[in-house]
Amino acid sequence: MSRSPKPRPKAKSAPREGRRLPADTMHFDDAGRVRALAGPGHENFAVLEAELGVRVEAPGGGQVVVMGEEARARTDAGRVLNALYARLGEGLLVDPAAVRAACLMSGDAPAEALDTIIRVPRGASFAARTPGQGEYVRALKDDASFDMVFGVGPAGTGKTLLAVAQGASLLAQGAVERLVITRPAVEAGERLGFLPGDLTEKIDPYLLPIWDALRDALGQRLSDKFREEGRVEVAPLAFMRGRTLNRAFIVVDEAQNATIPQMRMVLTRLGEGSRMAVTGDPTQTDLRRGEPSGLAHALGILDAEPRIAIHRFTRADVVRHGLVARIVDAYERDDALTQGREGS
Template structure:
């Protein structure tokens, strides 16, 4: 690891003890990469972290060492609950340590627990987990987890028996939703536009269970056009890529909500792909439904974008080279 930092009156040194050698390896990461990430994130506190005996020695300011201890404790808790020992998970643990007043609860009942990586995600999960929130708008840029966390909540409610069905719908703008003009079966026509949803479902519940529940009609993934004329009862409904719905489509799908159902609408109002000058149904709904009782809106930002650790290092390298 890094060279030892010269001691000073302002600095402290403590050892974070880890009882299991395997857990210590997971906390440190390959080639101590996780410790290097911790140092980078807390460099303003002069933090140095190195594996030492049965623990991790932390040197730096009192505040920096305390934050590092809290982050390692949260990271270790996540690992015990089944999370992977990745840099992204450590970043999420650090966010939790930096936000002690914000609850970072995990969504359970899934193939692996899903825990927030940012403060914005933590608040989003809180809102999604409250059954009284019958309609939740989750908006923000790509990479913030707005759709994945919505799907994870829907899967968790399905697994727990709180809902009988999970329905995910999104506009197929590229095909103008005139899917009848495309070759192949309905599944073949729909799949290119629904692939991100299938990927999320496979990750959250596994291929076998996903297929079994689909065959029983408990999971449905379809374009918005297929929602017309229906009442969606006892279901967890997700409207994805909602910025590409028209005003009429948005009104239609919102009014499909039936008894004992919940709906989550996700999208990025700044990335509308509708042809011509058509108004975005998401933008319109956010404006007119702002103060309607039972509807909540959560806005994720660029600060909630979760990237692979390598991407962060690539961005840092370009920044160091003076390139945007």
């Protein structure tokens, strides 16, 4: 169900200062929001300039001036600025990653459709930053069509954060009774005996990324409250055996590190009134050499199931740091070369 973003020409360098350029002036009601739109040190405007080959200035009074030789580039920049200004009005973050993502959005659709925003009551809001993320969020929210959603792809695509955010939203709304997040502790299984502390203290370091995502979604206070009440549970995959999880939203993270038997076990924990999101990157398995990944196996045999959605992210969906997408691309090229040499 994934699709590639609309291709666009390579951005030209921003016009040089010192000569008069065609300009479009935009007027916004909230001058404070325009300052947030520009970002600290105008870092957001700098990204927009680099992406679209324009110059952007904010002279004050809620005005933004977009300069550039090409009318198309100025129009695109205006569309992005309007979308980001609206994003700020929704209480959503605008940072360099959000600017890059808005530049990738196709011009014939709004950058922030309501069905691609996850709102957590008393917590944060999360908006899809790429078309691929938008499709993933729609699947996560579509309980009428899907009971299980797979989100697979490279690091930095938001697959875990968005799944945790959707679970946190449902929990805060009272739509589910529990949020259960689990991941294989591959290294923990090998080295737990050498770590200090009781079982919880040994396992906690492997679950820190999950607690980080929960704090992003719920905030520290609500995250701690739900944990104390037992409404949020974060545990290694092995702790799921023998259980039936009713009226819960379940997130299986780092699923590429589950073996086939482990994957079969956790997928069949789904109980009455529950939904599940499974995330992972099949190219980054930490299993022993020769051990097949349960995620890749599950994707192969469950692809045609009607109540299961499989969304595949690409490097175009990487929203961490601009460098991350290029790193992912470099490794994918190297993998292709390695496979070519092995096949010859």
